[in-house]
Amino acid sequence: MKPALLLVPVLVLVVVLLVACTSSSSEPRPRQPGTLFVSVEQQSAWVRNFNPLFTGAGSRWPTRAGVYECMEVFLPSSGEWTPWLATAHTWSEDHRTLRFTLREGVRWSDGRPFTAEDVAYTFELLKKHPALDSGGAWRFLEEVRAEGTHAVAFRFSRVYIPGFSELAHQPIVPRHVWEKVADPVTFTNPEPVGTGPFTQVNVFRNQVYEMGRNPNYWQPGKPAVSALRFLAFPTNDQANLALVEGEVDWAGNFVPAVDRTFVSKDPEHHSRWFPLYGSTVFLYPNTTRPPFNDVRVRKALSMALDRERLVDIAMYGYTRPADATALNDSYTGWRDAEAANGAWVRHDEEAANRLMDEAGLTRGPDGLRRMPDGQPLELELEVVGGWSDWVRAGQVLVRDLRKLGIQAHLKTYEFSAWYARLQKGEFQLAISWSLDGPTPYTFYKWLLSPRTVRPVGEVAAANWHRFGDVEADALLTRFETESSPEKQKELMAGVQRRFSELAPAIPLFPNPSWGEASTKRFTGFPNAQNPYARLSPHAEPDSLLVLTRLAPREP
Template sequence: MAQRRRRTDALKAAAGVVAAAVLATACSGGSGDGAGNGGATPPGTLVAYTGQAGDYQANFNPYSPSMIEGPGTIFEPLFYFNQARETEPVPRLGTGFSWNDEGTELSVTVRDDVSWTDGEPFSADDVKFTFDLLLEEPALNTTGFTGETEVVSDTELVIRFDEPSFMEGPQLLGRIWIVPEHLWSRIEDPANDTVREPVGTGPFMLDDFKAQAFTLTANPGYHGGKPELEKIRFVALSGNQAGADALSAGTVDWQTGPVPDIHNVGQNYPGYQGIIVPLYQIALLTCSDAGLGCTGPQIDPAVRRAVYYAMDRTQLNTLAFEGTASEISPGFALLERDEALLSPGLENTVAPMEPDPGRVARLLEGAGWAKGGDGIYAKDGERLSMSVSVVSGWTDYITAVNTLGQQLKAMGIEITAQQSSWNEWSDARARGDYQLLIDSLYQGPAPDPYYLYSYFFASENTAEVGSSANPNFARFTDDEVDAALDALKRIDPQDTAARQEQFGIIQRAAEQDMPYIPVLTSGTSSQYNAAKFTGWPTEDDLYAFPAVWSRPDHSQILLHLAPAGR
């Protein structure tokens, strides 16, 4: 089956949910700011760990699935939309925007006091160039943008659409990274160029790069004023235990991932605070479509549904996630936020927390699988045995996969963890070179389930195995789902009843086909050095989603931080 193109919205794939880890020795070889760790760096330098397992490979192309940094910090959107709370968009390169009544014209005003970090002036022409580049380079156009952009003046432009496109606003304004026309117009292959010397308008610039760590420095000419945070040092390290050790030693200032006794960070790590925010949804991604080149037992929907019913999610939450995770819907709507949009046609509004051995047996035997002498199901000479790709050092996910392995074996299903570096894992995820893979489905720029569906379930955003999918990594295709996504784009967001009908189509397809097997809703856990820096988000002031790997949320937080005492 060839890759199909259609109008939809999708988000540039993020790095995925990660578990934090640090090795102090990995912080050596820095850029003149000490040993590269929180205890030895100057007060204005923040050491961050994003979960990078293994050496960094320099890639600052904000549109690349394997980029290591750039969105928000180096390359800016027009506005910042808070995915964690319902708040007004925060101006970045833009100052204002408005729709016409029909939702077919979006007028945008941009700043007149911005320069690129090489000194060239920024203008509305750069915005038009970026939007036009998406049309010219389909590999970059992961939002499915089809509008026509007209520059009205140096600070004004209008984007016109052939049909109502209200839902496109938050993505176009908040998740498109504006690039400099005077440099990017000379890039021959913008989808694959690694942009090793990035020039942006953002609050930070690349200062130094080494395989084990790289440093961003504050942009002295930033239009919002030079950030009080002088430098950010991103370290590439090894495993979660080392992350906990680094917190104890004060050698890392911000990480997102599990640590022992995660609910008592302030007591266990003096000077640090922790915050847990439920937002991302953990799933077993499956290479699901044989027509696109997927192979293995997981291409059978009965197998995928059997895995779903074989899970003991209560045990998984306890053993792998320290009780920080919560229930998940097989329709992938957030249970509290999106309750009004859950389809009554779902068999399970909430995924069962306990396993159902009888249901597992009926599903598999009804699909022609039979237990062999070793207790594992088989069909046509193929054992029901699958590998699960997981990043080395992500101990919470590794524990989850190992626990699942024990749970599923009792049901006649065999899975084994296949660990690799983040770079290898990310590449395999994009190319479909996996059977099962543990990751999270992320939300969009605004608190609305439409965006997750348009990212992970739209046919446009997938590809044949061997080609890069972004971010419909499961190779899911369904004409009715595509039609529902198209309809949702045209419906007024206030018309809940009309939207719910289309959401129901998508949710029922997600539950029946199960290309993404729901595990739990992740309680994203971050720890930060409150003694060294002030301005962190709190539960009472959640001005940005506080995960260090979430872009551009992390840049909004970095702009709020200041060394303690200033």
């Protein structure tokens, strides 16, 4: 236990020493006026990809919410929708048709007008190429048609009220460009044409890329920022050093002891905001592989974990242990008290050992647990190598699992390799995020619905643990047609109880929505006092509001 407890001060000391050693001898590299330096992805080298449609493509930020745009933007901090490419929407009386009124005067970055034909064509692409339809829009859509130049109608095959957010948040692409693309799944879109505030690729090299302003952006005088610049940082530590040293203006990084290492260095200009509005971080067991198909094993693994210690060591106390609903703080009004009180997320080594024994995974003379065929129970936990917070979390989890008699090992991968294995179900255990939406429907659909299960080897947008439950899905299906808020909450309480009963994935903690900013060169960042959007650049699509609100500081 001692080495683990020493991990926190040692890591803080490393950051502090790096800052001390560099601050007196180096200055941030020269930059063009109005250029905002952003740290949002950790990569050793950039790959030129601006495809907004294929979630498995690994497109560069801000492709999906900055180069391209959606029709409306949901803000978790307020629970409200903000019009964007669309100015209004209406439902038909039978909730089978949804119409969006599109904003007039919008042009693509090449000067061509944005019309309803572009919206209709985007959704036809999703229909023609199911790999692009990660949200499953064509599971509830029957037809999409343009009605003139500035209205588009979505005809549903069934009543599906949650479908609104799937449609409203879909990035829209230009028909006149994409109809010439042979394969939109593999297309890397090196010269993007979008409606967003930043569409021009000024520079693209292995270690740096820069996005310039859209010359035809529809918001007059915006963006005030002239360009976005991104340096390749292979690890969190390198990205954090650049932030602390003033080279980065806006970041979405996990920063150890952030108040000491970053905020206190320049309290007038440095700020951070970490609301628990991020996704929930899970330990995902691949339920297609024994013994993870046994709920007793999943709950035993969960009860073996000391979450209080986990959030203190790995997350520096920025968050809290997950309860048995796994919901983050943006869903506080939905949380069911009975489901939240499930004992299987509380640290209880005795109960964990008992469940493992009941599942037939008993200890041998050497104290190690064995599968029913006598083979040692050996598990590999996969994380992204450059994400220091998740690496530390993995180290803590592995130690806890070893106490349960499991030969657990931590395996790190570069992001692209890790994400490919996760999406295809080619792992045993993995730490990852959840998908979220305006209500808990999206969150639980991707945790529990058989409709979201993909075969191993096929790319999945989520439900990486590949679990489906018919009973939970029946409640989710009823939710899809229910417009009464009271009845929606009743149904979602039932879903939460089913989640707690089945433990399909193991919730660890709500992920803070990481956001750090320096106002030394730019102003207008959101914060707790002005929460017009989340500060984290990872928070898409509300990052669009930030990109269009920021402005260079007046001399």
